[in-house]
Amino acid sequence: MGQLVVIEGLDGAGKRTLSDGLTAALEEAGASVAGLAFPRYGRSVHADLVRETLHRGHGDLADSVYGMAMLYALDRSGAADEIRELQAANDVVLLDRYAASNAAYAAARLRQHADGEVVRWVWDLEVSRFALPRPDAHLLLRVSPAVAAERAERRAEADSARTRDAFETDDSLQLRCAEVYDELAAAGWLAPWHVLDGVAGVDLPTLAKALLG
Numbered sequence: 211m212g213q214l215v216v217i218e219g220l221d222g223a224g225k226r227t228l229s230d231g232l233t234a235a236l237e238e239a240g241a242s243v244a245g246l247a248f249p250r251y252g253r254s255v256h257a258d259l260v261r262e263t264l265h266r267g268h269g270d271l272a273d274s275v276y277g278m279a280m281l282y283a284l285d286r287s288g289a290a291d292e293i294r295e296l297q298a299a300n301d302v303v304l305l306d307r308y309a310a311s312n313a314a315y316a317a318a319r320l321r322q323h324a325d326g327e328v329v330r331w332v333w334d335l336e337v338s339r340f341a342l343p344r345p346d347a348h349l350l351l352r353v354s355p356a357v358a359a360e361r362a363e364r365r366a367e368a369d370s371a372r373t374r375d376a377f378e379t380d381d382s383l384q385l386r387c388a389e390v391y392d393e394l395a396a397a398g399w400l401a402p403w404h405v406l407d408g409v410a411g412v413d414l415p416t417l418a419k420a421l422l423g
């Protein structure tokens with residue numbers, strides 16, 4: 211079975227960019243790589259409901275932290291077989307966001323920390339009940355919320371398909387989210403975490419070699 215490697219970080223941190231670069235570096239090192247991004251917009255009814263709800267910004271569902279977290283988890287649950295198939299056919303499967311996104315954003319929205327009730331609920335739901343494949347590693351792409359916001363803003367200006375949603379434009383939420391990510395990484399939540407400096411830049415060939423052991 212191929213390794214399951216999750217890329218996490220704030221909106222605009224550079225996850226997609228890292229995923230593209232790391233895919234090329236892993237392939238260069240001789241590995242076969244597949245990728246999958248969550249939410250699976252356009253591919254799952256739950257993800258599409260997330261997108262519509264985030265862009266409305268408020269309302270019964272958007273305001274329900276547990277309701278939104280359940281939708282994200284249902285989207286992942288529908289992808290469990292696909293992830294296992296990708297793992298069977300590749301050396302590495304790179305996931306752009308996974309259960310830790312739910313832990314970080316739900317805890318941040320509820321002003322809780324990584325040892326809080328909602329983070330335990332996400333684990334119980336996604337790991338115990340939905341039995342989602344356990345990752346082998348997380349890569350936390352760490353940038354300050356200000357840098358992430360600036361990058362997301364620039365991307366939105368350049369690409370009308372990537373407009374910023376209600377979570378992304380909430381600066382205090384992003385700040386709390388960054389804190390929870392650091393706590394999840396320190397606790398080794400769900401799998402080991404490697405913290406990467408998203409401003410200094412990542413040495414992709416070295417990272418690829420480290421992942422391939």
Ligand SMILES: Nc1ncnc2c1ncn2[C@@H]1O[C@H](COP(=O)(O)OP(=O)(O)O)[C@@H](O)[C@H]1O
Nearest residue numbers: 220221222223224225226227228361362365408
């Ligand atoms: N290391 C970097 N330095 C400067 N800009 C970056 C870097 N990585 C990504 N970007 C830019 O920041 C924006 C957000 O990157 P993206 O990979 O889409 O973030 P995410 O997937 O985390 O939301 C994009 O316009 C991208 O080109």
Ligand SMILES: Cc1cn([C@H]2C[C@H](O)[C@@H](COP(=O)(O)OP(=O)(O)O)O2)c(=O)[nH]c1=O
Nearest residue numbers: 221248249282307308311312315316377378
């Ligand atoms: C996957 C996932 C995302 N989120 C949040 C993080 C983002 O603010 C938002 C949308 O995900 P995002 O990665 O920003 O999608 P895109 O870049 O394609 O717009 O959903 C969760 O709260 N839980 C999750 O499980």
